[in-house]
Amino acid sequence: MNPLRTLILAAADNATVKQVLATAPVSRAVVRRFVAGETTPDAVRATGELVGEGLAVTLDYLGEHTTDRALAEETVRSYLQLLDALHAAALSDRAEVSLKLSAVGQEFDEKLALDNASRVCAAAEQCGTTVTLDMEDHNTTESTLRVLAELRRTWPSVGVALQAYLRRTLDDCRELATAGSRVRLCKGAYAEPEAVAYFGRHEVDRNFVRCANVLLAGAGYPMFATHDPVLIRIIAERARWYDRRPGSFEYQMLYGVRPEEQRRLSLSGHTVRVYVPYGVQWYGYLMRRLAERPANMAFFLRAVAGRS
Numbered sequence: 007m008n009p010l011r012t013l014i015l016a017a018a019d020n021a022t023v024k025q026v027l028a029t030a031p032v033s034r035a036v037v038r039r040f041v042a043g044e045t046t047p048d049a050v051r052a053t054g055e056l057v058g059e060g061l062a063v064t065l066d067y068l069g070e071h072t073t074d075r076a077l078a079e080e081t082v083r084s085y086l087q088l089l090d091a092l093h094a095a096a097l098s099d100r101a102e103v104s105l106k107l108s109a110v111g112q113e114f115d116e117k118l119a120l121d122n123a124s125r126v127c128a129a130a131e132q133c134g135t136t137v138t139l140d141m142e143d144h145n146t147t148e149s150t151l152r153v154l155a156e157l158r159r160t161w162p163s164v165g166v167a168l169q170a171y172l173r174r175t176l177d178d179c180r181e182l183a184t185a186g187s188r189v190r191l192c193k194g195a196y197a198e199p200e201a202v203a204y205f206g207r208h209e210v211d212r213n214f215v216r217c218a219n220v221l222l223a224g225a226g227y228p229m230f231a232t233h234d235p236v237l238i239r240i241i242a243e244r245a246r247w248y249d250r251r252p253g254s255f256e257y258q259m260l261y262g263v264r265p266e267e268q269r270r271l272s273l274s275g276h277t278v279r280v281y282v283p284y285g286v287q288w289y290g291y292l293m294r295r296l297a298e299r300p301a302n303m304a305f306f307l308r309a310v311a312g313r314s
């Protein structure tokens with residue numbers, strides 16, 4: 007991983023840095039670019055706008071590393087409320103939800119996380135949609151894949167994210183490239199040690215392409231979550247090579263990142279799903295987005311220093 011990115015992710019974990027950035031008034035303006043709002047109506051409104059433009063959506067209620075049953079319960083309730091609201095707004099056929107297991111108890115009780123995720127999956131099914139499990143740092147990969155396997159016994163459409171920067175991911179792709187299996191391939195957003203992750207940008211990109219090949223050649227439904235123009239070009243080529251028609255795989259991008267490219271791909275007939283985060287706990291999410299583009303971070307820090 008880029009050393010500057012590692013540094014930003016480490017600084018983001020520092021309590022003082024967090025206090026300064028999370029409370030600086032200018033943060034709100036930067037947050038608005040990447041986060042759809044704080045409430046369920048905000049999330050539904052953003053979804054309606056994107057769907058109106060022909061895009062599909064996956065919604066993330068922000069929050070992670072919950073160490074408390076009550077907070078995990080609150081997260082589940084927020085998802086249930088969101089799903090009801092999407093259904094009521096006739097949006098649930100174009101919008102699914104993304105779930106971080108650490109937000110529903112994974113860190114202290116995997117069984118609780120499974121039970122909580124099951125409630126979200128059941129509600130999603132009732133609303134005519136589904137769930138994708140986000141992937142977090144490498145200490146959670148094994149547990150997330152275990153929970154995924156359990157959930158898929160009842161809800162085979164549950165998807166999962168895999169991270170191309172992890173050395174294990176090519177094997178995970180081989181394992182999961184089966185009929186009906188929805189797999190989101192992304193580069194990976196956490197600071198990981200070299201023992202488990204590829205470090206250089208090119209190595210990560212090469213592994214992304216290897217994994218994409220496996221997913222496109224397999225029988226599942228690949229979801230390519232990247233803004234990288236080179237990778238998007240390669241995916242398009244490989245999709246033709248594997249005779250994958252639009253609709254048999256999709257592109258995914260983050261809310262606020264390369265919106266013109268989202269629309270271009272959608273207008274050319276592809277399914278493009280926008281990952282829409284919302285909620286009050288935006289800090290960790292925002293820091294990962296800023297770390298992806300140190301130019302964004304420099305702009306943000308200059309603004310904070312100037313105005314707070």
Ligand SMILES: Cc1cc2nc3c(=O)[nH]c(=O)nc-3n(C[C@H](O)[C@H](O)[C@H](O)COP(=O)(O)OP(=O)(O)OC[C@H]3O[C@@H](n4cnc5c(N)ncnc54)[C@H](O)[C@@H]3O)c2cc1C
Pocket residue numbers: 139140141142167169190192193194195196231232233234235258259260263264280281294295296298299302
């Ligand atoms: C839908 C979706 C779901 C994701 N889910 C997960 C997950 O579950 N687990 C996980 O670890 N990671 C997840 N990620 C994040 C992912 O791992 C990467 O960290 C992130 O997408 C940046 O990688 P990239 O492929 O876009 O390539 P990069 O090489 O980072 O970026 C390529 C180009 O895209 C543009 N770009 C990228 N990021 C930004 C930004 N923040 N601001 C402005 N421009 C930008 C720039 O033009 C950049 O040059 C997800 C990403 C997406 C799109």
